[in-house]
Ligand SMILES: NC(=O)C1=CN([C@@H]2O[C@H](COP(=O)(O)OP(=O)(O)OC[C@H]3O[C@@H](n4cnc5c(N)ncnc54)[C@H](O)[C@@H]3O)[C@@H](O)[C@H]2O)C=CC1
C-alpha cells in the first residue's frame with residue numbers, strides 16, 4: 001500500500017488535476033489518494049461563514065463562487081456522470097442551510113466553522129473520485145479526535161483500529177478527503193490548517209504503507225526560503241528530526257504534526273512538486289544521511305515574531321520559574337517558539353507569535369503578580385518586528401565549529417543577534433534577528449553553509465575616470481579567473497558617474513556598464529546613492545571611491561556604520577582631520593568592515609601595508625623620506641630645453657598621473673596629504689599643519705579657477721628653463737621630497753646629485769626610504785610606478801580582494 005496526498009496548491013488548475021490523474025495511474029499496486037480542498041476553497045468557506053455573521057445574505061455571493069469552482073472542474077474535466085453534479089448540488093444546499101443558520105443566530109462558533117470547513121475536502125474528493133474513477137472513502141468516520149474544534153487532537157488508537165478494519169479486505173485504489181475527522185459521538189471536527197497531510201500520515205501509519213508521497217507546489221524542503229534566497233535548492237534527503245526542526249522554524253512544506261505518525265512507524269515520506277514532476281523532491285526517512293556534504297541541512301525562518309524578556313534578580317537560583325512561565329503560556333494556548341536563558345538566570349527571553357502578545361502579557365502578569373509587585377522581577381520587555389532563524393542538521397552534533405562559523409558570518413554581515421538558543425541535542429541553533437535584517441541574515445548564512453563554494457563581493461563604485469574605468473576593465477578581465485582559481489565572485493551592484501547612477505542587485509555586466517548606465521541610469525545624487533547601497537542591504541558590500549571629491553568622501557562614515565567596507569583611491573578622507581580619520585578607522589573596526597586606501601600613497605606600491613606589517617610585528621617607524629608625486633617626478637624627468645614646464649604639466653595630465661585638478665599636485669598639497677597619511681599609518685597623531693610645504697611655483701597661479709591656471713601656467717616657463725640650465729650644468733636633478741620624523745615633516749623641491757638615492761628615479765616613479773628601529777642603518781627602500789591608471793586600479797583591485805580574505 002502506498003498513500004499519496006495532493007494539497008490544494010496541487011489542485012489549482014485543470015492541467016494540474018490532469019497531472020494528478022497521470023500520477024495516480026502510473027502508480028501500480030494498492031493506493032490510497034488523500035486530497036485537500038481545491039485551491040482557495042477553504043478560505044472562501046471561512047469568508048462565507050464570517051460574512052454570514054456580520055451581514056446577512058452577503059455569503060450568497062461567496063457561496064456562488066464556491067459552486068462555480070466545483071462545477072467548473074466538473075465541466076473542464078469532462079465528468080459526465082450526472083450523479084456527481086447532483087451530489088455536489090446537494091452538498092452546496094447543505095452548506096447554504098448551515099450558513100443561513102449562522103446568519104440567523106449571528107454567531108460562528110469554532111464547532112460550526114469545522115462543520116462548514118469539511119465541505120471543501122468532501123467536495124473535492126467527490127469530484128476527484130469520479131474523475132479518477134476510484135471509490136471514495138469517508139475519512140471522517142475513520143479518524144477520531146477529541147472535540148477541540150479547529151485543531152482537534154487525534155485519538156491514535158481508535159483511528160488506527162478503525163482504518164485497519166476498514167481496509168482489511170482492501171485492494172486497488174481509493175480516494176479519501178484529508179483534514180476531516182469526527183469525535184466519538186460522530187460530531188465533525190478538523191485537524192487544523194494543513195491537516196490533510198496529517199490525515200494522509202495517519203492512513204499511511206495505520207496501514208503500514210511502504211511510502212507516503214505528498215505533492216505540493218515546492219520541490220521539497222529547501223536549503224532556505226526560496227522566496228528570499230533565489231539560490232536555495234531542494235535538499236534531497238533528511239531525517240525525520242531534521243524535517244521536524246525545519247518545519248517548526250517555518251519551513252512550510254509539510255504540516256508538522258504529520259511527521260510523528262510516519263516517524264513512529266518508520267514510513268518514508270517523499271515530498272514532490274506538481275510543477276516539477278521529474279524533480280527528485282525530498283525524501284525523509286530513517287536512512288543514514290551522514291554522508292551529506294554539509295552538516296547543516298537547511299535554514300528556516302519565521303517572521304511576525306515578538307520577543308518577551310523578563311528580568312529580575314529575584315529569579316536567580318529560584319527553582320520553577322521557567323516551569324511557571326511556560327505553564328502560564330500553555331494556559332493561554334500560546335506556543336513558545338524559542339527560549340533563551342542566560343546561565344545567571346536573571347533574565348529569560350522567549351519568542352512567540354506577535355498576535356499572541358496580549359495573551360503573553362496577561363499570562364506573565366497573572367503568574368508573576370507577586371514578584372512584579374515586590375520588584376524581584378523588575379523589567380518585562382516586549383520587542384516586536386522580530387524573526388526567528390534556525391540552522392538544522394542532525395550531523396551538527398558531531399561537527400565542531402558550526403556555531404563559530406555561523407556567528408562569524410553574522411558578525412561580518414553586520415547582523416545583530418538579539419537572542420540565541422541551542423538545545424543539548426545540537427540539532428539546531430536558533431536565534432532572533434530584527435525582521436529588516438532577515439533577508440541579509442538568510443543570505444549570509446546560506447552563503448556560509450551552502451554556497452561556500454563561492455565567496456561573493458558586492459561592489460558599489462563612484463567615479464569612472466582614469467582609475468575607475470581601468471578598474472572595471474581589470475575586474476572584467478579577471479572575473480573568470482577569480483571564480484575558477486579563488487572561488488570569488490565580484491558583482492557590480494551599483495555605479496555612478498557625475499551624471500547618472502545605476503543599481504542592480506543581480507549584477508551590472510562589466511562589459512556593458514557604460515551602455516546600461518547611459519540607457520537605464522537615473523540622475524546621480526550622492527544621498528540617494530548612499531540610500532540605495534544601504535537599502536539594498538547586500539552582504540559583503542564594498543563601496544569603492546575613484547573620485548577626488550570631498551562630498552563622496554563624506555559618505556564613508558555612513559557606509560562603515562552600515563557594515564559596508566570602503567576602498568578609497570580618493571585621499572581626502574584619510575588626510576582630513578585626524579579626528580575624522582580615527583573615527584572612520586574605529587567605526588570600521590567596530591562594525592567588522594574594512595576601510596582600505598593603499599593607493600592613497602604610491603598608487604599600487606605596497607607602502608601602507610608594509611608599514612602596517614612592520615608595526616604589527618613590533619617595529620617602529622622612525623623616519624620616512626620619499627618622492628611621492630608621480631606627476632611631479634614625471635614633470636622633472638621630462639622637462640628639457642625642448643619641453644617647457646607648462647607642457648610637461650599637460651603631458652602628466654594626459655598620461656593620467658595628475659589629479660583631476662592638477663593644482664593639487666603642483667601646489668605640493670598632494671604630497672602633503674600623502675605624508676600625513678604615512679605618518680598616521682606609522683602611528684603618529686599628525687595633522688596637515690604638522691607637514692610644512694614649500695611651494696616651487698608662485699602662489700598666484702593658484703588663485704582663480706582651473707582654466708585661468710592653465711592659461712597662466714606658461715608664464716613660469718622662462719624662469720623654469722633658466723633654473724633647469726643651471727641644474728643641468730651641475731649634473732643635478734629636481735626631486736620633490738616629502739619627509740617626516742616623529743610626526744612632523746616637510747615637503748619641498750630638492751636638488752639631488754648623482755650620489756643621492758633619489759637621483760635615479762625614472763618617469764613617474766616614486767621612492768620611499770623607511771627608517772625603522774629594525775631598518776636603521778640601512779633603511780628599507782620601496783620603489784616603482786607611483787601613478788597611472790593601470791597600477792592604481794590594480795592597487796584598488798588588491799584592496800577589494802583583501803576584503804574577500806581569499
Ligand atoms: N591617477 C592616478 O595615478 C592616481 C589617482 N589616485 C586617486 O584616484 C582618484 C581618481 O583619480 P583619476 O581617476 O585619475 O581622476 P579622474 O578625474 O580621471 O576621475 C575622477 C572621476 O570622478 C568623477 N566624479 C567626481 N565627483 C563625482 C561625483 N560626485 N559623483 C560621481 N562621479 C564623480 C569625475 O567625473 C571623474 O570621472 C583621485 O582621488 C586620485 O587622487 C590615487 C593614486 C594614483
Ligand SMILES: N[C@@H](CC=O)C(=O)O
Nearest residue numbers: 629630631657658659
Ligand atoms: N596625482 C598623483 C596621483 C597619485 O596619487 C600623483 O601624481 O602622484
